[in-house]
Amino acid sequence: MLRNLFKDGDKSRVESDDAPKKESWFNRLKSGLAKTRNQLISQLSGLLRVGRKIDEDLMEEIEEILIQADVGVDTTLTLMDNVREAVKVKGLDDSSELETVLKAEILKLLGEDVPLQLEGEKPYTILVLGVNGAGKTTTIGKLARRFRRGGHSVLVAAGDTFRAAAADQLAIWCERAGVELIRGGERAEPASVVFDAIHAAKHREADVLIVDTAGRLHTKKPLMDELSKIGRVMSRAHAGAPHEVLLVIDGTVGQNALMQAKIFNEAVPITGVVVTKLDGTAKGGIVIAVNAELGAPVKFIGLGERLEDLRDFERTDFVEALFASDATDA
């Protein structure tokens, strides 16, 4: 099995051309989730086969698989209750019929796709939050590039004035994406950097302003207060800002992600979630849990380190990729 994983790892590193197409999104997600799927599928297909009756043992085995995929105990139990109910209503008996039901129930938990749309008075402002090491800066680099390619003028604000060399890291991403970065002095007050950036964005008539913030653990009250302040400063400086508040969550994180989302949401109401690092063996089950338990829609997923590896989250594709039966990789 390890050999398989390495093969996949190799593939995901092969440099390919930009401009992702629709199919390649699916394939990429599929190959990104290949290890997940290999495990989920090999486990699931072992369980769900013609001739095996649907019984409690089977249900428990499915529960086990879902928990191992970081879906979380509560979400798993909810999901399985729904599945049991559906099985009863439809009068299903054979386990091979269960896959469709499972997919449908996961889809229900995932809610509607809510893609990010640039609307409202310019500049459209996006505030990016998350714990340390979640992948905020990288995500911003990818987002900037994406908007730039879409023909928008983009400005990025270096709101992380705490971590050593954070602004330098962002500067390199901005250079790659071909967008301008507004940065304050060393240890400058983040809210003031953001305030200046909004004025700069207005002055330059930029379409989009993306605001980076320092990573912070949600348990640090003063740091969460600082975040609320950034939010307040933004809305004072520009009507409707922040238009979009994206919480970046590391895809390898476990149940703690729910706590993160909850508390960040209290500091600044979140409009969407970005799940990063889904190109590893992490199962991405947290995507389902976050959506189900917080109602905060997942808007993007990160599948690698390349600029184009940030994709719109599409729930049907996500579930299909999760359950696709054969690895016809890109």
Place this chain on the structure above:
Amino acid sequence: MFENLSDRLQNTLKKLRGQGRLTESNVSDSLREVRRAFLEADVSYKVTREFIERIKTRSLGQEVMGSLTPELQIARIIGEELTQLMGNHAEKIRVAPSGPTVVMLVGLQGAGKTTVAAKLALKFRKEGRSPMLVAADVYRPAAIKQLQVLGEQTGTPVFSMGTDVSPVKIAEAAVKEALTRAHNCVIIDTAGRLHVDAALMGELQRIKATVSPTEILLVVDAMTGQDAVNVAENFNNDLDIDGAILTKMDGDARGGAALSIRYITQKPIKFISVGEKIEAAALEEFHPERMASRILGQGDFQTLLEKAEEVFSEDEAKALERKLTENKGLDFNDFLTQLEQIKNMGPLDQLMDLIPFKNQLPVKNLEPDENHLKYAKSIIQSMTPAERRNPPLLDRSRKLRIAKGSGTTVNQVNTLVSQLRMMNRMLNQQAAMAVPELGPKMGSLPRPKRKARKSRKRKRRKSR
């Protein structure tokens, strides 16, 4: 940290209270709860299952002691198993028998390697060693710059060769450089990488083969979910790691990763890293038995004691002791000294985690707030020397003056006055119960309420 897990375990144990003895049915009821607590704490599914199995066997087996209540029996078994699961005793970083000690840090992106590297450098310096940091992350933008800034902050030289040289070459050159410059520790900060990325894992293997590190430490985010097992397993298979460092332990992650990693790799957790600030105390040695005690909500008195001993001077302790034996009670000067000392022990919320039976304290939902310390300090500093020595002096007009002077309210002043009174009352009660072994150092620390704890503490103190 571990809060939710320990809350859950304690609730489970509480349910066993009043039960006459352990039976098949009350054990399996409790264990179902424990299982769920473990899974919600992100302990790997497989580890959870085996852990529960072991506890079940032991609880129903012969070794149950007749004199203990079922609650305590299970708590004891869980505590022992947890300790064993995490590896029984603390393991330190090894020192190379000859030449520089080379520590290589590896892990996923965003785990916290660079921050840990700087904390480790500072720790080595405090121990009188001469570390050198090596910037071997040539991939992440500005990673080298970050290490350089941190190196400057900690006064540690940083070896770098830019981003165009292969990390293998950088590591090789760095160790040579360390030899000529007489650095006895080399800390290699490698780039974050996926454990399934064959090319990049191969690079680590080549670094290992070239510089033969004394220690290869896997840096893992404490918030990692079920995937922690895969990550640890792959890194261990490819590199035969020597141990792990858990980061971001100041969050509310339930720390299941710690249990899984140890179990799967059989390699020790060597440090836990708390806080973003680069300070030596932010890298704590990992003590399995203390951690088990924290998980069971019994606090970690040993660490609290050590932290206290670091900041309380002998003289201060003696002066305090004299006061207590003379039954004089504490005044605001003592209070102020203690506030300073507590502040020196580290962030309040982290100290709170160490307090034994915290959840059973009469005050619920203790929300530690550093600001309270600040207010208390400015209130005391707005008092006259006479007022500080003689708290009963404080009447309404004095309190009003103090409130104005310290930018607080009379209410806040009153609260502080009654806190002092309460503390004195508690101390008197303790003195009446006479536990001289505890010594004066503990006077300022919240004490556990139960007798059972006292005897245990005594034992610990003696054994040290």
